[in-house]
Amino acid sequence: MTASEIRLTVNGRAHSVRRSPDRSLLVVLRSELGLTGAKFGCGEGECGACTVLLEGNPARACQVLIAEVDGRDVTTVEGLATGDHLNLVQQAFAELGAFQCGYCTPGMVVRATALLRTNPSPTDPEIRAALEGNICRCGGYARIVRAVERAAQRTREAPGGP
Amino acid sequence: MELARPRRPWDRTPPAERGYFEILGPGLVALLPPKKPGGAGGWSPPTGGAWVHVGADGTIRAFSGKAEVGQGTRTALTLIAAEELRVAPSRVQLIMADTDLCPWDMGTFGSRSMPDAARSLADAAAHARVSLVALAAQRFGRPPEDLEASDGVVRVRGETEGTAYAELVNDRNRIESAGRVSSATPATHWERAGQPTVDLQAEDVVTGRRVYVSDVVLPGMRHGAVLQPPTFGARLTRVETERLRDRPGVVVVHEGDFVGAAAANPMMARAAVAELRASWETPPKPGEREIEPYLRGHPSTDGDSWDTDERTVGDVESAFARAPIRLERTYRTAYIAHVPLETHCAVAHWEGSRLTVWVGSQTPFRVRDEVAEALEIAVEDVRVIVPPTGAGFGGKHGADTAIAAARLARAAGHPVRVVFTREEEFRYAYFRPMSLIDLRVGAESDGRLTAWVFHNVNGGASALIPPYRVPNLKVDNTLSASPLAQGPYRALAATSNNFARESAIDELTRIVGVDPVAFRRAYIEDERLGTVLARAAERAGWTGRTRHPGKGFGVAVGLEKDSRVATIAEVTVDPDRRLRVDRLVTAFEAGAIVNPDNLRSQVEGASVMGLGGALFESIRFEDGVVQNPGLSRYRVPRFSDLPTLEVELIDRPDLPSSGAGETPIIAVAPAVANAIFDATGCRLRSLPLLSDGRVPGPS
Numbered sequence: 009m010t011a012s013e014i015r016l017t018v019n020g021r022a023h024s025v026r027r028s029p030d031r032s033l034l035v036v037l038r039s040e041l042g043l044t045g046a047k048f049g050c051g052e053g054e055c056g057a058c059t060v061l062l063e064g065n066p067a068r069a070c071q072v073l074i075a076e077v078d079g080r081d082v083t084t085v086e087g088l089a090t091g092d093h094l095n096l097v098q099q100a101f102a103e104l105g106a107f108q109c110g111y112c113t114p115g116m117v118v119r120a121t122a123l124l125r126t127n128p129s130p131t132d133p134e135i136r137a138a139l140e141g142n143i144c145r146c147g148g149y150a151r152i153v154r155a156v157e158r159a160a161q162r163t164r165e166a167p168g169g170p
Numbered sequence: 171m172e173l174a175r176p177r178r179p180w181d182r183t184p185p186a187e188r189g190y191f192e193i194l195g196p197g198l199v200a201l202l203p204p205k206k207p208g209g210a211g212g213w214s215p216p217t218g219g220a221w222v223h224v225g226a227d228g229t230i231r232a233f234s235g236k237a238e239v240g241q242g243t244r245t246a247l248t249l250i251a252a253e254e255l256r257v258a259p260s261r262v263q264l265i266m267a268d269t270d271l272c273p274w275d276m277g278t279f280g281s282r283s284m285p286d287a288a289r290s291l292a293d294a295a296a297h298a299r300v301s302l303v304a305l306a307a308q309r310f311g312r313p314p315e316d317l318e319a320s321d322g323v324v325r326v327r328g329e330t331e332g333t334a335y336a337e338l339v340n341d342r343n344r345i346e347s348a349g350r351v352s353s354a355t356p357a358t359h360w361e362r363a364g365q366p367t368v369d370l371q372a373e374d375v376v377t378g379r380r381v382y383v384s385d386v387v388l389p390g391m392r393h394g395a396v397l398q399p400p401t402f403g404a405r406l407t408r409v410e411t412e413r414l415r416d417r418p419g420v421v422v423v424h425e426g427d428f429v430g431a432a433a434a435n436p437m438m439a440r441a442a443v444a445e446l447r448a449s450w451e452t453p454p455k456p457g458e459r460e461i462e463p464y465l466r467g468h469p470s471t472d473g474d475s476w477d478t479d480e481r482t483v484g485d486v487e488s489a490f491a492r493a494p495i496r497l498e499r500t501y502r503t504a505y506i507a508h509v510p511l512e513t514h515c516a517v518a519h520w521e522g523s524r525l526t527v528w529v530g531s532q533t534p535f536r537v538r539d540e541v542a543e544a545l546e547i548a549v550e551d552v553r554v555i556v557p558p559t560g561a562g563f564g565g566k567h568g569a570d571t572a573i574a575a576a577r578l579a580r581a582a583g584h585p586v587r588v589v590f591t592r593e594e595e596f597r598y599a600y601f602r603p604m605s606l607i608d609l610r611v612g613a614e615s616d617g618r619l620t621a622w623v624f625h626n627v628n629g630g631a632s633a634l635i636p637p638y639r640v641p642n643l644k645v646d647n648t649l650s651a652s653p654l655a656q657g658p659y660r661a662l663a664a665t666s667n668n669f670a671r672e673s674a675i676d677e678l679t680r681i682v683g684v685d686p687v688a689f690r691r692a693y694i695e696d697e698r699l700g701t702v703l704a705r706a707a708e709r710a711g712w713t714g715r716t717r718h719p720g721k722g723f724g725v726a727v728g729l730e731k732d733s734r735v736a737t738i739a740e741v742t743v744d745p746d747r748r749l750r751v752d753r754l755v756t757a758f759e760a761g762a763i764v765n766p767d768n769l770r771s772q773v774e775g776a777s778v779m780g781l782g783g784a785l786f787e788s789i790r791f792e793d794g795v796v797q798n799p800g801l802s803r804y805r806v807p808r809f810s811d812l813p814t815l816e817v818e819l820i821d822r823p824d825l826p827s828s829g830a831g832e833t834p835i836i837a838v839a840p841a842v843a844n845a846i847f848d849a850t851g852c853r854l855r856s857l858p859l860l861s862d863g864r865v866p867g868p869s
Contacts, residue, residue, distance in 0.1 A: 030437070039435070044385035044415025045378020046298070049511050051590040054801035056512055057270045085378035098376040105368035105767055108374035108775055111560030117376055136809040143801070145238050145561055147778025149812040151771060160474045 013076045018083065019087030025074065033077055034058045037084060044112045045085035049143070056142030060084045066122040068141075070121035086147035088121060097121045097159040098168045106155035108146035115142050117135035120156045124170040128163045130156070173271060175526075178550050181218050181235075181535075183273040186694040190223065191343045193271075197225040198305075198339040200289050200298035202348045204274065217286050218274030218535075222251065224302065225342035230262050230322075232295060234487045235275025237267035237532055237826045239510075239562035241831045243283045244767035245369050250288045253293035253355055255335075258317045261489060264402060267556035269346025269473045269530075269538045277533035279658060281731040283763060288827060289354070295347035296355065297851065300500065304337045305703040357762030357823035359381060364823070366767035371558075375407030375563040379428050384515040388585040391517070392421075395439035395579040396570075396588065397429035400596050401452045401794030402654050406606040408449040414442055419583040419600055422446075428544075432578040455794030456655040458479045462502075465506055465606060465628045469651040477662070478649060479631035484642035490621035490785035493612025497677055499606050501670035502856040503788040505601040506782075507804055512560020513590035514568075514599060518575035524551045525579075529572045530559035540569035540589075541576050563659035563779070565599055596799030601789055602659030603652060611672050617682035618691055623749065624671070625846035628652065630663030636671055637729045638693040653794055654684020660776070661832035665783065665839060666853060669857060672726035674839030686725050686844065687712050693725070698759055699734045702820060703727050706736035707756035709818045722745060726840035731829035733760035737777070737837035739845040740813075744801025747850075747864045751813040751842060759820035760830040766819060786858045 014027050018041060021119060025036055037043045037060070037142035046069050049057030058069040071088045094102065097120045107113045110149065116139065123130055123138040135156045164170050173193055180188045190199050202832040223231040232251040238244040244264055252259040265271055268685070275287065283296055300317050306324035307314040310333075318327050325332025357364065397409070409429050414422045416589075417836040420442045421432045431442040456464040490496065516529040525547065531537050534554040542549040554572065571588050579586040590598065605626055612621030618639040626634065626647035634645045647663070659665075679686045687707045694700045707725070715723050718741045727736045740753040754777045788807050790797040798804045839857055847853050850865055859865075 051800045102372035109561040114378040147775035
């Protein structure tokens with residue numbers, strides 16, 4: 009490892025990328041690692057389309073500089089399913105069709121997964137509060153809340169979490 | 171998976187010369203020939219016909235020129251093709267919005283996907299089924315009436331064994347053309363269409379695998395940036411590009427009014443453009459304070475006459491003069507932005523003289539024409555493909571990003587992607603027009619309408635005609651030379667015109683002391699609209715509603731794109747005058763419902779989007795420059811804005827499917843405004859209704 013490199017783990021795989029002061033994690037994920045699940049929506053951390061898990065906590069990849077993730081662990085929407093098995097949040101979104109254009113969905117799914125890992129029994133206000141930073145411009149919020157409720161119910165029933 | 175490129179776009183080639191089978195493999199193609207505009211029952215837009223391929227390898231493909239931008243057309247059209255071909259929807263591959271392979275289409279707007287494209291596709295697919303049955307009849311030596319197609323097999327009625335479509339078509343390639351008589355299945359007999367069906371690609375969406383336009387990556391791809399005018403309407407007078415001529419890794423293009431750069435990454439491209447020294451002629455533009463007289467005083471000189479209308483019935487002036495009750499009001503709606511979560515994006519790729527552009531667009535065929543014209547190449551050499559796109563809402567009709575990517579890719583000798591930043595999306599896309607609506611209403615003392623004078627400045631002509639019985643009427647609209655770029659938006663001016671009309675009707679009912687639902691039911695002329703209103707009122711519990719301090723109920727109706735909507739809003743205004751929309755109940759009817767699951771989703775989404783325009787969305791501007799070009803400064807609805815949404819769908823399988831994506835938005839704003847009045851006595855006549863989240867004092 010050299011000082012000009014950043015090492016990070018993404019979805020369980022180790023990567024080494026060029027250190028550059030002004031590049032965001034989102035740019036590296038999308039254009040360097042080929043992980044286009046996290047989306048560009050606003051570039052100012054307002055829309056949540058680029059949400060990933062950083063050490064298990066939700067983060068806006070567009071607001072995280074690549075230098076900040078040196079030695080850290082990142083999970084993107086691509087890393088949520090286990091093989092062909094969708095996680096419980098993904099399953100619920102797919103079953104209920106909790107999206108329209110689907111562009112916000114990766115961010116929603118990642119954020120909701122993080123919520124259920126810390127709080128498997130969220131109330132309706134807790135779900136809304138957790139997702140407040142994620143915009144669905146198609147206005148599919150009601151269905152998204154239902155999907156998270158369904159996933160929460162299954163999380164409580166299934167050991168191991170979402 | 172993209173199919174190979176034909177020698178020429180199929181829509182510009184006679185069917186026999188298209189080479190269908192070279193690309194799709196052997197089998198049967200059923201065609202519905204293109205239709206010219208017009209015909210019985212008033213104007214209808216042209217269609218490019220439809221085609222369906224049943225392959226000897228068992229594949230079934232349907233083609234549509236419509237684009238999927240989140241409205242659910244892909245699933246709906248798949249259901250229609252599956253219905254007519256009597257197969258499970260998962261068996262149908264639908265190829266959409268690829269100008270080389272799909273039937274020509276005017277564009278994905280105006281809620282025409284179900285009334286036009288679905289109908290054409292149904293006719294073509296039904297013809298394919300009839301052809302398959304005829305082939306089986308020959309093979310079995312039985313009359314076609316004895317046979318039936320089901321689950322991809324044609325069999326003798328009553329028998330379990332049959333012959334698969336693939337086997338029926340494998341001996342000889344056929345192109346069959348549908349005649350004038352439609353064999354399409356009436357909606358009353360649908361088995362697959364009409365069933366609630368979740369997006370067939372849902373798994374790709376929730377795993378992040380779905381490739382949106384801005385996810386398209388090509389080998390060697392460069393990134394483009396465009397020199398944009400400092401104000402709307404500014405004209406480039408001089409630009410100095412010399413200093414970048416020899417910059418390694420940067421290609422600068424100056425062609426006509428277009429100036430842009432391509433480089434290895436977007437930051438480099440933007441930095442290059444930022445270095446360009448450009449001079450602009452910037453005509454003075456009014457700010458928000460002067461906008462109203464400006465719009466009234468500057469009629470448009472463009473030929474946008476498709477969006478103007480006028481109608482006069484009776485003698486409206488003398489009826490108004492005689493009326494015991496007279497209202498004169500002006501309503502206003504602000505410029506608002508579409509804010510598709512995926513910004514404008516295009517990727518261009520040249521192979522020799524032939525160009526392919528992947529673009530987030532609602533009008534791929536128009537983009538094809540405009541790209542060809544701008545780059546001075548043959549239309550046949552341009553292929554436009556619309557991959558899954560992060561929404562449109564009427565905001566993605568333009569060709570600018572496609573043209574920019576194509577110019578830059580040609581100069582760079584590499585594929586080029588151009589994608590707007592969010593700030594660019596706000597500054598260089600276009601807005602829903604600001605509307606000023608002058609309204610004079612004359613009525614008898616019991617509320618009966620006698621005169622209706624309605625004039626919209628700048629908004630457009632949609633929903634100008636009131637759905638109420640009124641013997642004397644004059645409605646019209648004019649368009650203005652807008653100081654900001656403006657264009658289509660979900661439901662066009664129907665939202666503005668409905669806001670004005672339904673607010674005014676509410677004002678009238680308050681003056682004469684008639685219940686707003688009862689009033690509308692008494693004077694609505696359209697039976698279907700009356701039914702929708704009755705269902706909404708019943709669902710909302712209108713007659714038994716209980717009044718509390720700060721609680722208000724409002725109703726509004728609308729008829730647009732041949733579909734009907736009624737929305738009832740329930741709001742609370744707290745002692746600090748903060749507004750909460752507690753509940754929106756919407757009843758909606760759009761003829762035969764193709765996919766109830768998606769329709770419900772569209773109504774819910776339109777309700778939420780409608781709340782944004784109703785309550786807080788507004789483009790701020792000064793000197794032709796947008797002042798709030800970011801999501802931190804332009805607020806759109808979030809989870810905290812979500813009321814309880816109740817949707818009542820009315821299925822009419824006896825009627826043709828009409829447009830459904832737009833109309834559910836048009837009654838939201840007036841229902842909420844009327845509810846605010848009900849709660850507070852404060853009549854708000856401008857959208858957005860709240861400037862700071864609070865309801866002003868009583869007026």
